[in-house]
Amino acid sequence: MLYDNFTPGTVAPKGSEQAAIWFAFQSDRLVMFDDGQGVSVPQADRFEALNIPFSESYYIGLFHQTPVYAVAVPTESVLPPPYFQKDLRALMMEVDETLFSIAGRAKQVVQWSADHAFCSRCGAATKNHSTDRAKECIKCEFTQYPRLSPCVIGLVTRGPEILLARSPHFPPNMFSTLAGFVEPGETLEEAFSREVGEEVGVSVAEVKYCSSQPWPFPHSLMIGFEAEYAEGDIKVDGVEIEEADWFHVDQLPLIPPLGSISRQLIDQYVEQWRR
Numbered sequence: 001m002l003y004d005n006f007t008p009g010t011v012a013p014k015g016s017e018q019a020a021i022w023f024a025f026q027s028d029r030l031v032m033f034d035d036g037q038g039v040s041v042p043q044a045d046r047f048e049a050l051n052i053p054f055s056e057s058y059y060i061g062l063f064h065q066t067p068v069y070a071v072a073v074p075t076e077s078v079l080p081p082p083y084f085q086k087d088l089r090a091l092m093m094e095v096d097e098t099l100f101s102i103a104g105r106a107k108q109v110v111q112w113s114a115d116h117a118f119c120s121r122c123g124a125a126t127k128n129h130s131t132d133r134a135k136e137c138i139k140c141e142f143t144q145y146p147r148l149s150p151c152v153i154g155l156v157t158r159g160p161e162i163l164l165a166r167s168p169h170f171p172p173n174m175f176s177t178l179a180g181f182v183e184p185g186e187t188l189e190e191a192f193s194r195e196v197g198e199e200v201g202v203s204v205a206e207v208k209y210c211s212s213q214p215w216p217f218p219h220s221l222m223i224g225f226e227a228e229y230a231e232g233d234i235k236v237d238g239v240e241i242e243e244a245d246w247f248h249v250d251q252l253p254l255i256p257p258l259g260s261i262s263r264q265l266i267d268q269y270v271e272q273w274r275r
């Protein structure tokens with residue numbers, strides 16, 4: 001588990017003797033290099049030593065005893081060799097869970113910071129809060145915290161069958177769990193029941209929380225559920241969902257890749273049913 005070796009923080013501890021690890025982002029892409037054994041992120045006492053142009057850096061925590069920073073690299077900058085950039089989504093399949101998770105955290109901090117350079121209340125410039133992960137307006141003192149968007153995602157089950165759906169932007173033949181953003185005033189369970197009703201027209205019962213996953217595209221927090229089918233026939237809206245169906249656990253279509261919460265929820269139910 002990640003938290004066995006990563007300790008989040010906002011203020012760097014004084015006097016670390018380890019060269020820091022730098023998660024530098026140029027837009028959505030992580031700055032990496034190939035160390036001969038695979039792709040890795042740079043490590044150095046100071047980011048300046050790497051000769052990569054940057055605009056801001058943020059301490060985000062300790063990996064074992066090594067300080068970790070998130071860095072913003074201007075979009076137009078050219079990276080010096082041997083560095084290159086790698087799309088974070090593609091990276092999910094290539095690196096271990098810990099590295100992906102820290103990279104996701106770093107990306108969200110960098111992106112949130114760039115998106116909140118000005119106060120949303122009065123328009124004046126903001127500055128970093130001295131101790132918290134927050135931006136404070138220099139004029140009206142309004143404080144803005146990192147934006148997180150809770151999104152419910154889950155599986156509707158009917159004995160040995162699960163309900164999966166596909167959106168028009170999925171790869172051909174791929175089906176996944178249903179998902180949608182939580183609206184103000186809703187509980188997570190209400191949000192999941194509503195989304196299922198809106199997207200496929202069926203109602204559910206026994207909505208149970210399973211697990212969650214930060215999803216840094218751009219700032220979602222996926223909250224996973226499992227629910228039992230109650231009533232109604234599948235009826236898709238044809239816009240967000242183009243096709244939905246019941247699939248037997250032994251005859252599943254193409255499903256999302258390992259590493260996604262959607263896949264975890266599906267695998268978990270299939271295993272549970274087979275036992």
Ligand SMILES: [Zn+2]
Nearest residue numbers: 119122137140
């Ligand atoms: Zn303000």
